Amino acid sequence: MYKKKLKGEKMMSGIAKTPEPPYYAVIFASQRTEADKGYGIMSEKMVELASKQKGFLGVESARDEELGITVSYWDSLESIKDWKDNAAHKIAQNKGKTEWYQNFSLRVCKVERHNFFEM
Amino acid sequence: MYKKKLKGEKMMSGIAKTPEPPYYAVIFASQRTEADKGYGIMSEKMVELASKQKGFLGVESARDEELGITVSYWDSLESIKDWKDNAAHKIAQNKGKTEWYQNFSLRVCKVERHNFFEM
Numbered sequence: 015m016y017k018k019k020l021k022g023e024k025m026m027s028g029i030a031k032t033p034e035p036p037y038y039a040v041i042f043a044s045q046r047t048e049a050d051k052g053y054g055i056m057s058e059k060m061v062e063l064a065s066k067q068k069g070f071l072g073v074e075s076a077r078d079e080e081l082g083i084t085v086s087y088w089d090s091l092e093s094i095k096d097w098k099d100n101a102a103h104k105i106a107q108n109k110g111k112t113e114w115y116q117n118f119s120l121r122v123c124k125v126e127r128h129n130f131f132e133m
Numbered sequence: 134m135y136k137k138k139l140k141g142e143k144m145m146s147g148i149a150k151t152p153e154p155p156y157y158a159v160i161f162a163s164q165r166t167e168a169d170k171g172y173g174i175m176s177e178k179m180v181e182l183a184s185k186q187k188g189f190l191g192v193e194s195a196r197d198e199e200l201g202i203t204v205s206y207w208d209s210l211e212s213i214k215d216w217k218d219n220a221a222h223k224i225a226q227n228k229g230k231t232e233w234y235q236n237f238s239l240r241v242c243k244v245e246r247h248n249f250f251e252m
Contacts, residue, residue, distance in 0.1 A: 028162070028164055028199045028200040029162050029163075029164065029200070029236055029237070029238045030162075030238070035240075039158075039160065039240065039242055041158065041160065041193075041204055041244075043147070043148050043149075043193045043195075043204070044148075045147055045148065047252075074160075074162045074200060074202055075200065075202075076162075076195040076196055076197050076199070076200045076201055076202045077195055077197055078195050078196055078197060080147045080195070081147040081148070081193060081194065081195045082195055083193055083194075083195045083202040083204065085160055085162070085202065085204075111250060115250065115252070116251075116252050117148055117249070117250060117251045117252065118148070118249075118250050119148045119149070119247060119248065119249045119250070120247060120248045120250075121154075121158065121244050121246070121247040122244070122245050122246050122247070123158055123242035123243060123244045123245060124242060124243045124245060125240050125241070125242045126241050126242060126243060127240070127241050128238060128239060128240040128241070129238065129239045130236070130237075130238050131230060131234065131236065131237050131238070131239075132235075132236045133166075133234070133235050133236065
């Protein structure tokens with residue numbers, strides 16, 4: 015999975031090591047169609063590309079049979095907008111709407127506080 | 134899975150049907166230990182219990198081998214605090230720390246905007 019390919023501590027544990035709040039989160043919940051049609055590859059590429067964007071702080075992702083949730087973290091609303099407008103990302107967004115997703119939701123949030131627990 | 138047991142439209146599609154922003158989200162990301170030790174049952178019970186709390190707006194959850202993400206939605210910070218302080222939930226929180234989770238993160242966020250897409 016792409017999670018292991020990313021370099022740096024940000025993805026070491028699957029849990030994003032974000033800096034002190036406030037910062038921003040984009041919560042993307044989705045239900046897939048049955049067709050793969052390049053989804054796996056595109057999904058990896060998008061995470062790789064997002065992680066190179068200015069203002070990217072980390073990403074967390076989980077998917078089971080019913081639902082997928084990806085939360086990406088950003089330093090500002092401006093960085094989120096830049097990522098939304100990224101050309102390659104726009105192509106993926108269109109493919110998402112036409113081919114990969116039955117339903118999805120996107121929420122833009124301000125993270126006000128966080129806690130980490132490590133055994 | 135518990136997702137199918139919950140009544141009402143809030144959980145129909147796995148994607149929470151939340152009201153217009155602003156509202157609040159708690160993003161809980163976790164890595165499990167190998168031991169089950171009652172995790173499955175407790176996890177179901179906690180979602181059921183949360184959904185009866187005042188101010189609860191919905192929940193989304195996905196888990197794969199690497200990571201679990203549960204996002205619960207609330208009308209206010211006060212409702213989140215009440216849920217945090219719920220007696221049965223406190224017992225589950227302790228079991229989580231001592232038995233179920235290797236690592237977890239908890240983030241409290243204000244949802245500023247959202248979009249839904251349905252095919």
